[in-house]
Amino acid sequence: MSLPPMDTRVTYPAGDLRSTGTVVHAEPFGDHLAVVLDQTACHPVDAAWPDQPADQGTITFGDGDRAVEVAISDCVVGATDGSALFIGDAVPVRKGTEGWAFLAVHLVYPTASEAAQVGATARVDIDDTTRRALSAGHTGCHLASLALNAALADAWRKDVALDTLGAPDFDALACSSSRISPRGSTDHYRVGKSLRRKGFDPAALDDLDGLAERIGRILAGWTASDAAVRIDRDGELLTDRRSWRCELPGGPAIIPCGGTHAGSLAEFSTVAVWLEREEVEGAVGFSMITTVVPAG
Numbered sequence: 226m227s228l229p230p231m232d233t234r235v236t237y238p239a240g241d242l243r244s245t246g247t248v249v250h251a252e253p254f255g256d257h258l259a260v261v262l263d264q265t266a267c268h269p270v271d272a273a274w275p276d277q278p279a280d281q282g283t284i285t286f287g288d289g290d291r292a293v294e295v296a297i298s299d300c301v302v303g304a305t306d307g308s309a310l311f312i313g314d315a316v317p318v319r320k321g322t323e324g325w326a327f328l329a330v331h332l333v334y335p336t337a338s339e340a341a342q343v344g345a346t347a348r349v350d351i352d353d354t355t356r357r358a359l360s361a362g363h364t365g366c367h368l369a370s371l372a373l374n375a376a377l378a379d380a381w382r383k384d385v386a387l388d389t390l391g392a393p394d395f396d397a398l399a400c401s402s403s404r405i406s407p408r409g410s411t412d413h414y415r416v417g418k419s420l421r422r423k424g425f426d427p428a429a430l431d432d433l434d435g436l437a438e439r440i441g442r443i444l445a446g447w448t449a450s451d452a453a454v455r456i457d458r459d460g461e462l463l464t465d466r467r468s469w470r471c472e473l474p475g476g477p478a479i480i481p482c483g484g485t486h487a488g489s490l491a492e493f494s495t496v497a498v499w500l501e502r503e504e505v506e507g508a509v510g511f512s513m514i515t516t517v518v519p520a521g
C-alpha cells in the first residue's frame with residue numbers, strides 16, 4: 226500500500242473546474258472507493274470546520290477506449306502518517322502536524338476499482354453551476370459576518386480582538402457553526418457567560434430586526450462598490466495558508482479561508498440577512514441566514 230508523503234496539490238483556489246492528475250492511492254471505504262490524486266480541482270469538505278461542502282463532479286480514470294467515468298459522491302479531507310489513511314472525522318491530528326500529509330479524498334462507487342489503479346491518469350471535472358453558487362454563498366457569508374461585527378461594534382464595554390476591518394470580532398468569539406449553501410449560508414451564534422465577561426452587552430440583541438436592518442445597510446454599501454475578490458495563497462498544497470481578500474471601500478478585508486469564492490461583488494445584486502432568535506444549551510443565541518442574489 227502506497228500512501229503519499231505530501232499534501233494533495235489543489236487547484237480550486239484559483240477557480241479551476243478541471244484538473245488532470247494521477248491516482249496515488251485507492252482503498253475501499255464503506256461501500257465506496259476512496260481515491261487520492263496527486264492534484265485535484267475538487268474542493269473537499271473539512272470535518273474539522275465543515276463550512277463549505279464538497280464540490281460535485283466526476284473523475285475519468287484512464288483515457289481513450291478504456292476510460293471509466295464515475296461521479297464523485299463526496300470529497301473529504303483525509304490525512305496520513307504513512308501507515309494508514311484517516312478520512313474525515315477519523316483524522317486524529319490537526320493540520321500542519323509534522324510527519325502528516327493532508328489529502329483530498331474522493332469517494333466514488335467501486336465500479337471504478339479496476340480503472341482507479343495507482344499511476345492511472347485521473348481527470349476531474351467539477352460542476353460549474355454548483356461551484357459558482359457555493360462560491361457566491363461563501364463570499365456572502367464572509368461579508369455578512371463582517372457586517373454583523375460592524376453593526377455590533379458599540380455593544381462592547383471592553384477591548385477584545387478586532388476583525389480585519391477593525392471592529393470587535395463578535396463573529397470569531399460567538400460563532401458556533403457556519404454552513405455554506407448554494408448562494409447562502411447559515412451561521413449560529415451563542416452569547417454565553419464568557420462572552421458577557423469579555424464585555425459584550427446582550428441587550429444589543431434585544432431588537433434583532435433593527436440589527437438585521439443595520440447589517441443590510443452595510444451590506445448594500447459593500448455590494449454597490451463592486452469590490453474585487455481574490456484568494457491569496459502561500460502555495461498549492463491543501464494545507465498551505467490561503468486567505469480571502471475583498472477590496473472593500475474602507476480598505477481590504479482579509480480573512481484566512483480554505484474555500485472558493487466569487488471573483489467580485491459585481492456578481493451580486495443583493496446580500497440579505499435574516500436573524501432568528503434561538504436558545505442553545507441555555508444560552509441566548511441567534512442564527513443569521515444569509516442569501517446572495519446574483520446580478521442581472
Ligand SMILES: [Zn+2]
Binds near residue numbers: 367469481484
Ligand atoms: Zn471562508
